[in-house]
Amino acid sequence: MQEKRAENIEQLKRRLLRLSALVEENTRRSVIAFRSRDRAAAVEIIKVDAEINELEIFIEEDCVELLDRTQRSPDDTRFIVAVLKINNDLERIGDLASNVARRVLHIGQHEQVRFPQELLTLAEYTLEMVTTSIDSFVDLDMDLARRVCERDHEVDKLNRLMYSVVQERIVADPNQAEKLLNFLSISRYLERIADYATNIAEDVVYIGEGRIIRHQEHNGSQPQ
Amino acid sequence: MRKKKLFWQLYISSLLVIFLALAAFIFLTSYSFKSILLDQVSDDLLARAAIMRDEVLRSWKDGDMPALQRSCSDISTRSATRVTVIRADGVVLADSWHDPAMMDNHRGRPEIREAMAGKHGNSTRFSRTLQKNTMYAAVTVSDNGRVLGVLRTAVPLETVEASITGLQLQVLLGGLVIALVATLMSLLISRRITRPIETLKQGARRFAEGDLDFRLPVPRSEELSDLAVVMNNMAAQLQERIVQITQQHSEQDAVLSSMVEGVIAFDMEERLINVNHSAARMLRVNIDKAKGKSIQEVVRNIGLQRFVDQTLTSENTTEGYITIVDDVERFLQVHGSILRDEHRKPLGVVVVMNDYTELRNLENVRREFVANVSHELKTPITSIKGFVETLLDGAINDREDAIRFLGIVSRQADRLNAIIEDLLSLSRIEQGGEQEHIELREASVRDVLVSAVQSCQRDADLKQMRIELECAAELQAVTNPPLLEQAVINLISNGIKYSDEGQSIAVHAARSADGMIRIAIKDQGYGIEPEHLPRLFERFYRIDKARSRKLGGTGLGLAIVKHIAQAHHGRVEVQSTPGKGSEFTLIIPAGKSEVDSPDVT
Numbered sequence: 001m002q003e004k005r006a007e008n009i010e011q012l013k014r015r016l017l018r019l020s021a022l023v024e025e026n027t028r029r030s031v032i033a034f035r036s037r038d039r040a041a042a043v044e045i046i047k048v049d050a051e052i053n054e055l056e057i058f059i060e061e062d063c064v065e066l067l068d069r070t071q072r073s074p075d076d077t078r079f080i081v082a083v084l085k086i087n088n089d090l091e092r093i094g095d096l097a098s099n100v101a102r103r104v105l106h107i108g109q110h111e112q113v114r115f116p117q118e119l120l121t122l123a124e125y126t127l128e129m130v131t132t133s134i135d136s137f138v139d140l141d142m143d144l145a146r147r148v149c150e151r152d153h154e155v156d157k158l159n160r161l162m163y164s165v166v167q168e169r170i171v172a173d174p175n176q177a178e179k180l181l182n183f184l185s186i187s188r189y190l191e192r193i194a195d196y197a198t199n200i201a202e203d204v205v206y207i208g209e210g211r212i213i214r215h216q217e218h219n220g221s222q223p224q
Numbered sequence: 225m226r227k228k229k230l231f232w233q234l235y236i237s238s239l240l241v242i243f244l245a246l247a248a249f250i251f252l253t254s255y256s257f258k259s260i261l262l263d264q265v266s267d268d269l270l271a272r273a274a275i276m277r278d279e280v281l282r283s284w285k286d287g288d289m290p291a292l293q294r295s296c297s298d299i300s301t302r303s304a305t306r307v308t309v310i311r312a313d314g315v316v317l318a319d320s321w322h323d324p325a326m327m328d329n330h331r332g333r334p335e336i337r338e339a340m341a342g343k344h345g346n347s348t349r350f351s352r353t354l355q356k357n358t359m360y361a362a363v364t365v366s367d368n369g370r371v372l373g374v375l376r377t378a379v380p381l382e383t384v385e386a387s388i389t390g391l392q393l394q395v396l397l398g399g400l401v402i403a404l405v406a407t408l409m410s411l412l413i414s415r416r417i418t419r420p421i422e423t424l425k426q427g428a429r430r431f432a433e434g435d436l437d438f439r440l441p442v443p444r445s446e447e448l449s450d451l452a453v454v455m456n457n458m459a460a461q462l463q464e465r466i467v468q469i470t471q472q473h474s475e476q477d478a479v480l481s482s483m484v485e486g487v488i489a490f491d492m493e494e495r496l497i498n499v500n501h502s503a504a505r506m507l508r509v510n511i512d513k514a515k516g517k518s519i520q521e522v523v524r525n526i527g528l529q530r531f532v533d534q535t536l537t538s539e540n541t542t543e544g545y546i547t548i549v550d551d552v553e554r555f556l557q558v559h560g561s562i563l564r565d566e567h568r569k570p571l572g573v574v575v576v577m578n579d580y581t582e583l584r585n586l587e588n589v590r591r592e593f594v595a596n597v598s599h600e601l602k603t604p605i606t607s608i609k610g611f612v613e614t615l616l617d618g619a620i621n622d623r624e625d626a627i628r629f630l631g632i633v634s635r636q637a638d639r640l641n642a643i644i645e646d647l648l649s650l651s652r653i654e655q656g657g658e659q660e661h662i663e664l665r666e667a668s669v670r671d672v673l674v675s676a677v678q679s680c681q682r683d684a685d686l687k688q689m690r691i692e693l694e695c696a697a698e699l700q701a702v703t704n705p706p707l708l709e710q711a712v713i714n715l716i717s718n719g720i721k722y723s724d725e726g727q728s729i730a731v732h733a734a735r736s737a738d739g740m741i742r743i744a745i746k747d748q749g750y751g752i753e754p755e756h757l758p759r760l761f762e763r764f765y766r767i768d769k770a771r772s773r774k775l776g777g778t779g780l781g782l783a784i785v786k787h788i789a790q791a792h793h794g795r796v797e798v799q800s801t802p803g804k805g806s807e808f809t810l811i812i813p814a815g816k817s818e819v820d821s822p823d824v825t
Binding site: 010015022 | 494513524529552553
């Protein structure tokens with residue numbers, strides 16, 4: 001799609017934002033698709049993921065090229081390194097969004113099953129975190145970035161809650177076990193998307209303050 | 225190069241002029257004073273010599289040298305002048321301050337030579353005899369035309385020189401005082417000249433800072449006052465121009481922001497130039513923060529990003545569709561064109577966005593309706609056709625079968641008729657409602673309700689159901705009674721259809737605080753699941769298709785109710801709990817006058 005290499009930090013940032021637009025949109029679509037059990041949309045989402053992967057590789061090559069140049073300020077180096085990481089995180093979010101879409105293809109058949117409220121809330125929080133983390137990158141807004149990190153605790157909590165909710169419902173109606181387990185998968189995918197959003201926010205803090213806040217205060221937020 | 229201040233330039237040059245003039249003045253005055261003074265002294269010496277001449281001549285003619293010497297000394301003491309008498313051959317005969325015998329021949333002295341030549345002898349030089357700077361004057365002493373010698377008078381210039389120095393000192397002192405005064409004066413003058421310029425400068429700075437209400441004080445000098453007036457005019461014009469531009473800008477802004485369509489513009493570098501409120505709302509852009517940022521930062525929508533790219537590389541206007549994914553998906557139709565300046569140089573791109581989500585949804589409803597209506601019509605027709613063909617194939621000969629089949633055909637024809645009847649009335653109401661053809665007048669609500677209840681009574685009796693009516697007789701509504709009656713009948717008969725035997729239906733009408741009549745029809749029937757409620761009033765929307773058809777519904781009843789409510793400038797609402805029953809409420813405007821009539825039954 002793009003033929004030219006990014007020549008400077010500005011162009012690199014724009015290109016990464018392009019990827020983030022694609023990823024954010026696809027993540028949103030995946031949530032809408034599972035809420036409305038839209039199989040057609042799910043198929044579309046899986047298709048777009050290929051494009052995301054392509055763009056990720058492209059940006060990575062841009063970064064390598066820029067790092068190869070001799071003249072660079074330490075700030076620029078830090079920025080490029082952060083872009084490399086965010087790029088990777090975005091691609092992973094894209095993968096997980098298409099995983100959610102694949103689950104939609106399964107739950108599509110079971111119309112009568114109601115979604116647990118916890119899952120809907122978790123989805124909402126996750127989308128908010130993805131959007132906010134990218135927002136924080138656009139403006140290099142440290143406060144926004146920190147808010148994303150804080151939100152992650154709640155998502156983790158909701159995800160843990162989902163296990164007991166699903167367990168209860170399986171006990172109540174063992175026939176629905178398969179459909180309910182789909183919810184559990186979706187919940188886990190979304191929780192991991194939230195983790196990657198948190199990583200992005202941490203990288204933003206790294207760009208802004210040159211300080212690595214990963215592995216501090218919040219543990220268990222790292223994707224395995 | 226460092227710029228010099230005008231004040232210093234003026235001040236220093238005037239000081240220079242003053243000091244040069246003063247120096248020249250001092251030099252000239254002291255020089256001319258000196259020469260005048262010396263002239264005076266020499267004239268004086270000559271005059272004295274002339275006065276003494278006779279006395280000297282007398283002693284000389286007598287040949288009395290001691291007497292000559294005496295008289296010389298005598299005159300000298302009286303006039304503080306040195307007197308010397310010299311014979312024509314240069315021998316000094318007498319001298320008032322010296323012994324003549326000790327003095328050498330004076331013939332070579334300039335004043336003597338001049339005097340002997342017949343002129344006034346005059347000379348200023350250092351006297352070896354007196355060891356002082358001395359001025360000499362000499363006149364000839366002659367007796368009846370025969371020159372005997374020369375009478376010389378001399379004064380040391382000591383005193384003269386002292387007075388010249390004193391004079392020069394005074395002049396210098398005066399000059400210094402004048403210089404001091406002149407320095408102060410030129411300081412004041414320079415300041416007077418430069419101060420209005422300074423004021424102008426400060427005024428100009430205020431203009432530059434945008435304070436265009438400020439007016440410069442007009443200085444007294446012509447050039448500067450012209451300048452001030454011109455600058456004031458300039459400020460006034462500038463202000464006017466700015467007001468104009470601001471107004472144009474706010475007009476454009478008003479036009480842009482009142483547009484339903486979203487408008488967003490980017491420059492060639494894909495940085496945001498402008499965005500109106502609609503576009504900001506559609507794309508969730510923070511207008512205050514977004515200006516000047518790149519499209520990738522401002523609009524995280526891949527569709528729009530690509531569309532702008534495409535428009536920037538194309539020469540013509542472009543058209544496309546993009547979707548925005550918020551909580552729901554929204555569909556935008558986008559038109560892009562290149563912005564150009566007056567030289568046709570491209571400046572950027574402007575995109576106009578039209579949200580056609582509603583339209584798209586409406587289109588879906590229409591498509592579904594066509595599909596549904598075809599299906600609804602097709603079902604009875606298929607049935608009729610099937611039974612008629614069976615009859616034609618020979619079933620007509622079996623009388624019992626034939627009657628049974630014709631019964632089915634008749635029922636299906638009735639059903640077809642009912643659907644078409646409903647469709648026709650629906651379209652009548654719709655058209656009438658759109659074109660305001662439906663005649664509305666004030667009428668009693670109770671009359672309408674009573675008549676509707678009567679129409680449904682037979683069906684209710686069949687299921688042993690009771691219909692309770694509660695309505696004040698004086699209630700008036702702006703209504704079309706036959707239509708309102710049909711809407712109420714539809715709602716009551718729905719209630720009867722979806723209730724179990726023996727249950728009751730309550731019809732209750734009252735006037736609410738906001739001047740509307742609320743007619744509520746409440747049943748105790750099966751109720752409706754919440755997810756069906758939003759689409760309940762769509763044509764052919766059915767919760768349970770099989771059951772509805774079995775009960776003889778056309779799928780249009782509630783759609784008709786909705787349209788009747790709209791034709792009354794009202795609306796219909798529904799509340800329902802599955803298993804407990806539903807309540808439909810028609811809300812239409814009340815009449816202006818409440819008829820104060822007694823209860824009529």
